[in-house]
Amino acid sequence: MNLSERKLRILQAIISDFIRTAEPVGSRTISKKHDLGISPATIRNEMSDLEELGYLTHPHTSAGRVPSEQAYRLYVDELMKKKELSQEEKIEISGKLYENVRELEKTMQHAAKVLSEITNLTSFALTPNQDEDVLKYVNLLPVDEHTLVLMIVSQSGKVSNTPLKTKIPYKNEALELLSKSMTYNYKGKSISNVLTLDIIETIETDMQTMNLLTNNVMPNFMKTLEEMLDVNLYMDGLTNIFSIPEYNDLDRAKNFLEILNNKEDFTNTLINRENGVIITIGNENVEDLMRDCSVITATYHVDGKLAGKLGVIGPTRMKYGEVTSVIEFLTDNISNAYKISEGGEDD
Amino acid sequence: MNLSERKLRILQAIISDFIRTAEPVGSRTISKKHDLGISPATIRNEMSDLEELGYLTHPHTSAGRVPSEQAYRLYVDELMKKKELSQEEKIEISGKLYENVRELEKTMQHAAKVLSEITNLTSFALTPNQDEDVLKYVNLLPVDEHTLVLMIVSQSGKVSNTPLKTKIPYKNEALELLSKSMTYNYKGKSISNVLTLDIIETIETDMQTMNLLTNNVMPNFMKTLEEMLDVNLYMDGLTNIFSIPEYNDLDRAKNFLEILNNKEDFTNTLINRENGVIITIGNENVEDLMRDCSVITATYHVDGKLAGKLGVIGPTRMKYGEVTSVIEFLTDNISNAYKISEGGEDD
């Protein structure tokens, strides 16, 4: 079913008005503000058709029209103009983004902050899934005779360390031996793979060192690897929803915060979304609680590989064009910054 | 001004009823539920006196009485019984707390979670201020010819590391030299002290190594030290406020979340509180936004030294006795776990 040019223009007018004001839009308003050269009565006839086609709804007889989710979908797919950011805006955003960058984790945390500040919505950032990340280096470092640090470095540059205490003083040679053996055994293997291996037996060593390995090092090595696989979720702009009329209702506000409160579920929802720029509107979201929200996510890349996600969640009435542009700009920027020479030039 | 025994009993009855129900308490209710052996009329007379003395207020003529902040203060100081936790409760709490412990940061994050689950309030945990923490060890570790890791270990066992990229390949001997010099120069000095030093000139080395030091290592060393000084704030149970009648009002809910939204301010507020178990009620809080809340904090110790704080924030109508007991139990537990042999026995 193709809509006539005129119907499309009217629909667009209604959607953009509604996105701005959050109030049902009447025929007279349209005729006055957007000079389409037709009278309110004609617009009413068209509106009536659009309603029949499922693009508009009617909170009650004497109210104006409100776009349906189907209308937003059409809008996002065809009518919406992505707002081209001006040079100044780009500079401003980049400036904010790189105020404070060193590690990817921090960058993403910061990106969420910037995104929520610009869009006035609630934003989130997901750090990369490290399933494919490969171990590069295991090192045990002496601190004092009862304390050592277990350090793990991965291909992607992630470093993780854990201080360990031993009851019995250890020998420095033991640490060196273990570091070498572990690196030899694990180097080049993916983290998730290593978690399934059991190589203790392949290390030849004396009783005491073996004791250190099985009692102190291995348990913590495993725990640390598991943590390295964890994806982190950062959120920002939670309280922004209070300035959105849709959430002037306590139940809705509560419901909204509930979604974000359950970090684990929300993370999974995000992980399961497709890559690239994805917009889901209202009932297109599979999670019950999210069925009156819209979600926009985009994927960023680290070293050219698929990595994490960045996005916003808010009411279905949302400035799709603007918000999408900002998210895309941010993810492009991040992907750029974390190209092969990750971390940029420090010298 | 000393209150008569009977007035105290009536006041206590009103406070505990109000804490339970959040509804103004009438004379008839008191006389029925708490058998004080006196009639509603007599209670009314006493209530009238208590109101004159500032312990009760009156939302409107035909409503029951509500305790004033002054009444809560009296309650907390004299009437309140700290709820002695039962053995089962203690075991349950400890169990929850130690489900998942390794580092202090994680413990505190988890403690906040447990605390909010038990009290149904919003909780927070503050990690230790590291001002007095002393450097023990600086190490530069090779990863590949353009990548190295800067690792810093402090007396308290905190480990921090930062991956660095260099444009020019470095020599391993340079790393060793720098590690040794830096450790030699900084060992035993407090982090905040080191930040004010400038020891680059005291390191004798060749041009290339010096280049590495000044361009790559030092700037990141300083940044990392600054980060090590940062105090972290963890919060949990944010959405709990929605099940508290006081916050069934959108403005109040918004205001409440606003307090916690500004992490920096809130952290400072907490840092400035005295140590030990501290309860501040309503206007006793110096921050405007917090003047209709009550806050309870307690201090935990690491290695026997003053460390961070753990607490809750909620409406002035709060189960002071129970909540205080839980917080104290948690902080005692944590202090215990992080005694001199921090981290417990791993073998």
Next chain:
DNA sequence: GTTAGCACTCGATCGTAATGAGTGCTAACA
């Protein structure tokens, strides 16, 4: 000093009326 009784207060609840934005339909017009 305590208590019963009663008038009084005032928030909460419910129904009714007035208001007005906006529609849908009809009939006239280009």
Next chain:
DNA sequence: TGTTAGCACTCATTACGATCGAGTGCTAAC
């Protein structure tokens, strides 16, 4: 045949008033 003016109709919103009832404060009796 598409467009428009006119008008009756609908219905959320607001304001108003009546009623209800929980709880007080006062008085007078015990």
